[in-house]
Amino acid sequence: MDLLRHLGFFVAVAEEGHFGRAAERLGMTQPPVSQGVQRLERKLGVQLLSRGSRGVGLTPAGAELLPQAYALLGDAERFVAEAGRLRDRAARVGVIPQLSSWHVAALASSTPVTVTTASTVELVDAVTSGELDCAVVHHPALVNSLECGPVIKVPTWFLVPDGHDVSAVTDMRGLPFATAPRSHGTAAFDLFADRLRAAGLDPSFLPAVDDREIVAAVAAGRAFGVTCDPHLRAPGVVRVALDEEFSLRVRLVWRVLPPSVRDAITAALT
Known part of the structure; x- marks a missing residue:
């Protein structure tokens, strides 16, 4: 059962006091709304709505659970909005000062990023704490428990x-x-x-x-x-x-990062 969808049916009927008006508001026909509320009641084991000749009203259980239904639906909307913000947000990337402006420009032109420059030690701490999504750091270096890409030799x-x-x-x-x-x-x-x-x-x-x-x-x-x-x-x-023995050896480190971003950054460095 799609809990959030059926909670939406329950809230609409509770606010409208009528299955037909609730269905119209949801852009649906009445039977799926009525059946959806019934499935929700069976799932929860309590009756949420009282049906009568005068319309539809909340049962005591329905009145007590309605605020929690609002909260769950609101949390779901905020969750989806936050996921969209993260999807559309530029990746926060850290780079060491030894990486040239040319490489940083190549990186920024390949994927949406904001760039912070700092030492390897500072960048590892920032990625570990979540202040940065990933960082291009020296190799070798202590990277704690971070995920690491391959060692890249920059000429x-x-x-x-x-x-x-x-x-x-x-x-x-x-x-x-x-x-x-x-x-x-x-x-x-x-x-x-x-x-x-x-x-x-x-x-x-x-x-x-x-x-x-x-x-x-x-x-x-x-x-x-x-x-x-x-x-x-x-x-x-x-x-x-x-x-080649004097190449700048770097690697990308991260905690959680979409593969597409990792690939774009790696390609900009090679």
Whole structure:
């Protein structure tokens, strides 16, 4: 039995005091309304309406249950409205600062989103608490009990001061490395530092939150940096191709997220 539908019959008849008028209001014929109320009464085991020559009235049980019928129907309407709001709402997506504006634009153009930028630690906390629907975070990283997509390797390039001759990674010795602080993603930071050391570099680190700060430091000749923006061009800055081992490794994390949104975000990053 469709409980909500039959409660709607009961409420309409109770308000109209007449099966025919209730059926007209509901856009139906009278028999289905009358039969629906009878099914509801049998299901509940109580008589809700008294039928007589003077019309239809509420029984004591019907009078007591009518307010609860209103409440259930109201809750159902609010439930449907909330589901519609969630369906139509832009997904709340978090991204790390190292993800370029180009990738964020590709992501936003593929599915309706609002974007928040924060460190991996902050993004994981926000998704866990429900403040965000999903987030693109560093890999490796602690992600608590969140669901995770595959690891995505986003191509990167070194940014070096114009005029600084670079034919090998070791040519950047003596320059600090401008990058986000270690606290933004400890495991990923340490892994990248290990890759630099394995390539023959052991630089000091210059804190730079995002591409803007990195580019400024490089253009001023104070540091070298890394970007994943495939189109970045800036005065005083030269872009040098990197091996895949220096790729930005990220993954999408979420608690509950429609597959279509997950697929759109993943496609924008690859």
